[in-house]
Amino acid sequence: MKIVHTVKEVRETINNWKKEGKTIGLVPTMGYLHEGHQSLIKASVAGNDKTVVSVFVNPTQFGPNEDYASYPRDLKKDAALCEATGADLIFNPEPEEMYPDRFCSYVNITGLSDALCGKSRPIHFKGVCTVVSKLFNIVTPDRAYFGEKDAQQLAIIRRMVKDLNFPLEIVGCPIIREEDGLAKSSRNTYLNTEERKAALILSKSIFAGKEMVENGETDANAVVARMKEIINSEPLAVIDYVEMVNMDTMKNIDTIEGSVLCAIAVKIGKTRLIDNFISIENTPASTSGE
Numbered sequence: 001m002k003i004v005h006t007v008k009e010v011r012e013t014i015n016n017w018k019k020e021g022k023t024i025g026l027v028p029t030m031g032y033l034h035e036g037h038q039s040l041i042k043a044s045v046a047g048n049d050k051t052v053v054s055v056f057v058n059p060t061q062f063g064p065n066e067d068y069a070s071y072p073r074d075l076k077k078d079a080a081l082c083e084a085t086g087a088d089l090i091f092n093p094e095p096e097e098m099y100p101d102r103f104c105s106y107v108n109i110t111g112l113s114d115a116l117c118g119k120s121r122p123i124h125f126k127g128v129c130t131v132v133s134k135l136f137n138i139v140t141p142d143r144a145y146f147g148e149k150d151a152q153q154l155a156i157i158r159r160m161v162k163d164l165n166f167p168l169e170i171v172g173c174p175i176i177r178e179e180d181g182l183a184k185s186s187r188n189t190y191l192n193t194e195e196r197k198a199a200l201i202l203s204k205s206i207f208a209g210k211e212m213v214e215n216g217e218t219d220a221n222a223v224v225a226r227m228k229e230i231i232n233s234e235p236l237a238v239i240d241y242v243e244m245v246n247m248d249t250m251k252n253i254d255t256i257e258g259s260v261l262c263a264i265a266v267k268i269g270k271t272r273l274i275d276n277f278i279s280i281e282n283t284p285a286s287t288s289g290e
Contacts, residue, residue, distance in 0.1 A: 026141035061127030
């Protein structure tokens with residue numbers, strides 16, 4: 001497995017692979033990899049001849065008061081996980097490589113980015129779409145793999161691929177959880193012992209809401225109210241949002257039918273965590289922009 005830091009090196013490697021007729025999977029990450037990322041790499045390795053993992057903490061998706069500087073980084077640990085899982089190449093650029101002097105071209109998306117995380121992080125998805133577009137152009141993968149924990153991001157990437165005719169397939173992979181239910185996240189490392197215990201309120205509320213839906217509840221407001229009640233029972237938890245939305249539009253719904261996303265964002269201390277569940281009726285497993 002190789003680690004490269006420049007666009008030129010990636011393209012040289014990719015060109016050689018394509019001359020050999022190899023298929024290529026891409027797993028975009030911000031590093032500090034855990035079992036959730038590992039599941040994406042495994043899916044890519046299983047579905048492609050070669051797998052590229054990008055490890056890049058993208059500055060354009062962080063707001064001025066967010067955790068860009070403190071976001072955890074450990075390339076040595078990431079490389080060991082990637083190699084053990086079967087990845088072939090890590091692309092680990094510096095910010096200057098991705099955003100050279102006088103950079104001024106961005107990819108934005110409207111509508112889908114206005115809800116949920118887009119409300120409290122207004123520049124976030126502009127940064128995500130820009131960096132992911134650049135990675136697609138640099139790596140030119142056949143497939144790219146994203147976690148369903150970031151469900152709004154996944155929906156936005158799928159829409160972008162369709163709208164801009166990127167010739168690749170987007171594959172969503174299930175949420176990976178700790179044994180006690182907490183969704184895996186690099187930001188979990190911010191939590192102290194008391195906060196880590198308190199953070200279980202997220203998955204507790206998710207499991208309760210999902211059970212209500214599976215038992216036939218169709219009133220979205222009733223599910224949201226119950227989930228908020230559960231979260232508010234934890235003194236360290238502060239709700240950013242608990243919402244039921246249509247998967248295709250990210251608009252709030254009153255009645256649960258079709259493809260529905262129930263997403264939450266909660267602050268535990270200073271750490272903002274997200275989780276969700278999806279009513280999978282009519283939800284596609286993958287999307288191509290061809």
